[in-house]
Amino acid sequence: MINLAQHVVDTISVGGLYALTALGIGLIFGVMRLINFAHGELITAVGYALLLFHGWPLPLAMLGALLIAVVLALVMERVAFRPLRGADPETLLIASFAVSFFLQKLLALTVGARAKGIDFLPSLGEPIAVVGIRLQVLQLATILVVAGLLAGLSWFLGRTRAGLEMRAAAENFRMARLLGVRADRVIAVAFALSGVLAAAVAFLFVAQSGTLTPRMSLQLVVIAFVGTAIGGLGSLVGAAVGGFLVGAASVILQAVLPFELREFREAFAFGLVILVLLVRPQGLFPARGLKERV
Amino acid sequence: MATAEPLLAVSDLHVRYGAVAALRGVSLRVDPGEFVAVVGPNGAGKSSLLLTIAGAVKPQAGTIEFRGAPIAGAALEAIVRRGIALVPEGRHIFGTLTVEENLRLGITVRADRRQAAADIEDSLATFPILGQRRRQPAGRLSGGEQQQLAIARALLSRPTLLMLDEPSLGLAPAIIDQVYGILAEVNARGVAILLVEQNAARALDAARRTYVLNAGLVRLDGTKDTLLGNAAFDAAYFGVEMAGAARP
Numbered sequence: 001m002i003n004l005a006q007h008v009v010d011t012i013s014v015g016g017l018y019a020l021t022a023l024g025i026g027l028i029f030g031v032m033r034l035i036n037f038a039h040g041e042l043i044t045a046v047g048y049a050l051l052l053f054h055g056w057p058l059p060l061a062m063l064g065a066l067l068i069a070v071v072l073a074l075v076m077e078r079v080a081f082r083p084l085r086g087a088d089p090e091t092l093l094i095a096s097f098a099v100s101f102f103l104q105k106l107l108a109l110t111v112g113a114r115a116k117g118i119d120f121l122p123s124l125g126e127p128i129a130v131v132g133i134r135l136q137v138l139q140l141a142t143i144l145v146v147a148g149l150l151a152g153l154s155w156f157l158g159r160t161r162a163g164l165e166m167r168a169a170a171e172n173f174r175m176a177r178l179l180g181v182r183a184d185r186v187i188a189v190a191f192a193l194s195g196v197l198a199a200a201v202a203f204l205f206v207a208q209s210g211t212l213t214p215r216m217s218l219q220l221v222v223i224a225f226v227g228t229a230i231g232g233l234g235s236l237v238g239a240a241v242g243g244f245l246v247g248a249a250s251v252i253l254q255a256v257l258p259f260e261l262r263e264f265r266e267a268f269a270f271g272l273v274i275l276v277l278l279v280r281p282q283g284l285f286p287a288r289g290l291k292e293r294v
Numbered sequence: 295m296a297t298a299e300p301l302l303a304v305s306d307l308h309v310r311y312g313a314v315a316a317l318r319g320v321s322l323r324v325d326p327g328e329f330v331a332v333v334g335p336n337g338a339g340k341s342s343l344l345l346t347i348a349g350a351v352k353p354q355a356g357t358i359e360f361r362g363a364p365i366a367g368a369a370l371e372a373i374v375r376r377g378i379a380l381v382p383e384g385r386h387i388f389g390t391l392t393v394e395e396n397l398r399l400g401i402t403v404r405a406d407r408r409q410a411a412a413d414i415e416d417s418l419a420t421f422p423i424l425g426q427r428r429r430q431p432a433g434r435l436s437g438g439e440q441q442q443l444a445i446a447r448a449l450l451s452r453p454t455l456l457m458l459d460e461p462s463l464g465l466a467p468a469i470i471d472q473v474y475g476i477l478a479e480v481n482a483r484g485v486a487i488l489l490v491e492q493n494a495a496r497a498l499d500a501a502r503r504t505y506v507l508n509a510g511l512v513r514l515d516g517t518k519d520t521l522l523g524n525a526a527f528d529a530a531y532f533g534v535e536m537a538g539a540a541r542p
Contacts, residue, residue, distance in 0.1 A: 161398075168388050168399050174350060175386040177370040178379075180403035180451060 005133045007255050013139040015248035016146030017204055021224035022243025023153065024197035026236050030170035030287075031190045032085060034092040035225065035233075038076060038099035040217030042069045042195055045103070046202030047212045048111060051118050058121075066199040073195035074188060085183075107214040114213070121207040142204045149200055150240065153193070157236070162189055170234065170287075223247065230276050232283025242284065246273065299362065301326045301486050302347070302378075302455055307356035307366075309342050316342035318510035319356070324455060329477075329487045331501035333494040334531065339510040340490040341383055344457045347488075348380040349373040360455070375403045379453035383460045385444040389433025393424050396432050396443055400450030410450065417446040438469035445476060449485075456480060457488045462496060474500050494531060498522065506530040 021039070028036045049068045053061035080099045084092055124138035157163035168176040169186045177183055205220065206212065224243050231242025249272055253265040261268075276284070300323040309317040316339045324330045332340050345351040347358055349370040358366040365373055374380075388396050397417060401410035418425035421442045427435065432443060441461055448456060458477070462470040470493075477500060481487050491497035498504050498518040506514040506527065513530035514521065521527045 164391075164395055164398060165402065167391060167395075171388045171390055172386055174370070175382070175388070176399065178348060178350065178374060178382065178386075179399050179447070180371050180374045181399070182371050183369075 006135065007251070009133075009135055009139050009143070011248045011251045013142035013146075014251045015244035015246075016142055017201060018220070018224050018227055018247030019240045019243040020146055020149060020197050020201045021220050022227040022231070022239040023150075023236060024194040024201070025221070025224055026228050026231075026234075026239030027166075027190045027194050027197075029228065029239075030234055030236060031166060031173070031187050032081070032092070033089050033234075034081060034096060035089070035228075036076075036081075036194070037093070037096045037221060037225070038080075038103060039194060039198060039224075040221035041100055041103035042073055042076075042198035043202040043205065043217040043220060044107065044212075044214060045069060045072050046199045047118070047206045047216065048107065050120050050202075050206060051116060051212060054118075062199075062203065065202070066196065069199040069202070070192050070195035073191040073198070077187060077191040082184075082187075085187075104214045111214075116212045118206060118210060118212055120203070120210070124207050138204070138207055141207075145200055145204060149197065153197075153236075156193075162186075166190060223250070226270070226273055230273060230283055232286040234287030235283070235285040238283055238285030238287070298325060300324060300359075301328070301361060302488065303357075303359045304343075304347065305357045305359075307343070307346060307358065308354045309339070309346050309351055310354055315510055317346070317353070317356075320507070320510070320512055322505050322512060322515070324486050324488050326454075327481070327484050327486050328503070329481045329489070329501045331489045331491060331497035331504040332507050333491050333497050333504055334507035336492060337509075338507045340492075340507055341459050343507070344380055344459050344488070344490055345382070347373075347457065348378060350380075371403075374451055374453075377452070377454035379448035379451050379456050381441075381444045381448045381456070381458045381461065383463065385440050387432045387435070387440050387443050387447070389431060391432060392429050393432050393435070393443060394418075394428040396447050397424070397450060400447035403451050413450055413452075417450060421446050438465050438472065441465065441469075441473055442476070445473070445480075449480065453485060455486045455488060457490075459490045460492060461489070462491065462493050470496065 021043070024039050025036055028034050028039070046065045046069045049065035050061060053064050056064065076099055080095055081092065084095055124136070124141055126137055127134050128137055157167055165176065165181045165186055166189065169181055173183070176186070201220065209216070223246050227243030227246040228239040229242070230246060231238025231240070246269065250265055250269045253268050254262060257265055257268065302324040304323070305321045307317050307320045320339070320343060322332070332343065334340055342351060346353050349365070349368050349372070353366050356366065357364055360376055360378060365376060388399070394414070397414045401407070401414065404410035418428055423439050424443055424446060432440065435443060445458070445461070461473050465473065474496060477487060477489070489497055489501060498521060503515060503517055504521060505512050506521070508530060514526055
C-alpha cells in the first residue's frame, strides 16, 4: 500500500514534467504549425545558466536563468523561424533540428561536451514522511509546480485578451489576422511562454539529475513530442495529457516489468504509443482547426 | 473618372497562383457608403479579388487605394485597422470559441475598449439568436446563425468598407432574405459594402452597382436596370465572348 502510494507520486511527478515539456512544444505548434525540437535547448540553456549564476542569491539566479530561456526563445523565433513563416511543416521541422544541433554544438564548443555536476536546490532531494509515506521533497515540489503552471496557463488562455487571440490564431490563423490580431505578437508571446515552461522544467529536471550535458534534454523532448502526437497535435489539452501519459507509462512499466526486461522499458512504452496511434491516428484529442485544414 | 473621391479604387490588378492567373487586370471602384456587388461564375476570381484587397493575397501588379492611400501588399492586420473588414467565404467563425469570444475578437482593432465592450452587448441584442447562445461554442450554431455571427464580428471593427464573400452560400432562401436585410440596414447606416456573389439575382437586387467578373476580368458593369435584359450580361456572366460586350 505504502509502496503503491510512492509509485503514484513518482508517476505523477514524472508525468507532470513531460506534460510541461509537451505543452511548451504544443503552444508553438498551435500558432505556427512548427514542431520545435529546439525546445530542448531552451531547457539545456537554463541548466547551464544556473551553473553560470552559481553563487548568486538563489531567486536571482533562477530569475536570470528564466530570462535567458525567454530571450533565447524570442531570438530563435526572430532569427530562424520568422523568415520561414508559412513554409511547409516539414521545412519548419528541419529548421528546428538545425537550431537544436547548432545550439548543442555551440555549447559543446564553448563549455565542453563532458557532463558537469551542479548542486541545484540540494534540499529538494531530502526525503520527508507524509502520513507515513516516505517521499522526496522534489517530487512534491514538481507536482505543485506543474499544477501551478497548468492553472496559470489555463487562466492566461481562458481569461486574458492575449490568450483569446492565441486560441483564435491556433484555430484559424488567417481569420485571426483578418480581424486584426497581430501575427508577430501572438507568435512572440507563444515563444516567450514556451521559454517560461522550459525554465520550470529545467529547474525540476536539473534539481533531480544534478548533471548538465549539451544533450541532456534530448530524451525529454523526444518523449514530450511523442506525447503531443498521442494527445493530438494542435490541441493543448491533448499535449498535456499525452505528455503526462507517456511519462507515466514509462514509470509504471519500470515498476511492473520483470527485472530482466526493465532495460527495455522504452521499447514497451513506444510499443504502446504505436498501438494508440494505430487506433487513433489523429491522437486522443484531435484539434478542430487541424481537421478542417485536411 | 467619376464625381467624388472613391472610397476604394482598384486599378489593373493582377494576381496569379503559380501558373494560374486569377485576376488579369481588374479595375473597379466603391464610393463612400455605396453598395457594390461583383457577380460571376465559379472560378471567375471573385474571392481572389476580396482576399487581395484584404491583404491575404499579394498582387503581382496593379494598385489598390483606400481613402486615397495605397494599400496593395500591406499586411492583413494593417488593412483591417484602416477600416476594411472581410467576411470570407465559408464564414470562418472560430468553432471552438464561444459566440461571445468570437465577438470579442471583432474588437481587436478598437482603441476605445469601453465603447467596444458596449458595442458587443449591442450586437448581442441586435442579433437575438447570438445573445441566447453567447456562452456556447460557435461551432454549434447553424449556418445562418454563423453567417450572422461572422457579419456581427466584422462590424465590431467599425469598418468603413464591409466586404462579404458569398454570404448566401449554403443557406435556405428565408435565411438569405434575413442576411440581405441585415446588409441593407448596415448600408443604410453609411457603411459601404463590396459583395461578391454567384447568386447574381440577389446581388443585383441589393446593390446600387454591379460588376460582372469572368475569367479574371471585369466584363461589364452597371445598375440592375442597365444589366438585366441586356444581352451582353448573359454573355459576360457565362463567359461567351461577344463583340461589344466590354462596356454597356
